Amino acid sequence: MLERMEMMKPVGNILDQCLALKKGEQLLVLADTDNLRIGQLFMLAGQDRGAETMMLTYKPRKRHGEELPPVIAAAMKAADAIVAPTTFSVNHTDARKAASNAGARLIFFPGCKEEMFLDGSLDIDFAKQAEVIARLSKVLEDGKSVRVRSNDGRTDLRFEIAGRHAVPQNGICHEPGTISPPPCIETAVAPVEWTTEGTAVIDGAIVPGGEVLEPVEIRFEKGRIVHIDASGKDGKYMADLLKSYNDENIYAHVELGFGLNPNARIGRGIELEDEGEFGTIHLGIGNGITFGSPIRASGHIDLVIRHPIVEVDGQLVLKDREVLI
DSSP: OHHHHHHHHHHHHIIIIISOOOTTOEEEEEEETTSHHHHHHHHHHHHHTTOEEEEEEEOOOSSTTOOOOHHHHHHHHHOSEEEEEOSSOSTTSHHHHHHHHTTOEEEEETTOOGGGGTSSTTOSOHHHHHHHHHHHHHHHHHOOEEEEEOTTSOOEEEEEOTTOOOEEEOSOOOSTTOEEOTTOOEEEEOOOTTOOEEEEEEOSEEETTEEOSSOEEEEEETTEEEEEOOSSHHHHHHHHHHHHTOOGGGGBEEEEEEEOBTTOOTTSSOHHHHTTBTTOEEEEEEOOGGGTOOOOOSOEEEEEESSOEEEETTEEEEETTEEOO
């Protein structure tokens, strides 16, 4: 009972601070069968706030970005606000895109676990972090080229972002069509397709998967991963995971994301914290339609780098876990 009461605080924080849920609004709670208890807490909290609250459940998908049943897609499109505690992400789907285009506000929790409602990662000042995200987003919005390096020289990656829009996900979804996946507080941008060149060492996490304990070197040519060092356990996992999609576009670079949650930590077993830890970046590969990329794939994977050095048009914007703007 005590644990349930502790979980209700961040649940309420999401509905109040993140969604600004109003009395009479239609709130859709979308929970797969692995997350029924969390879904029920959101349902109770929504009803307590006077929202017309509905809960739909479904069998967990097999991968991030796998499409949802048509009846759920229709309900998402009709809702004013949506919370989605699920095993795999609803973000990279046509159903989510249609719901956003119709004006639904969406908070989604892929890789959802009850621990994230107890470890403090959702107990942050979302408005304060939104200021940092806005500053960094503007640099990405105005930028033309990006370079990602590491202190040891093993990571050196370049790509173009000219004409691409930044996609801030600051946890605040007060305007129609806005989305965010707290505790992954971030801003992101899609590289111009097929421009990514160079080498990156993935030493943070593979999402889905978990914390990387044996850093994995990968090489990009013309925007695609062309080599994965599979000599270690994590490298083999990554190579096998990508191969399992049987989709050439799963190797395409479609996102540069900046983790900006000061309370998130890699290694807690929660995917959204793995890619949300402050001062990290993630390279998204696969499906990129939600970031403004035309590249479509059967899934989306994030590869996290712990201590990157990032420059935009030669301006240093991130080093030693500090945003320098």
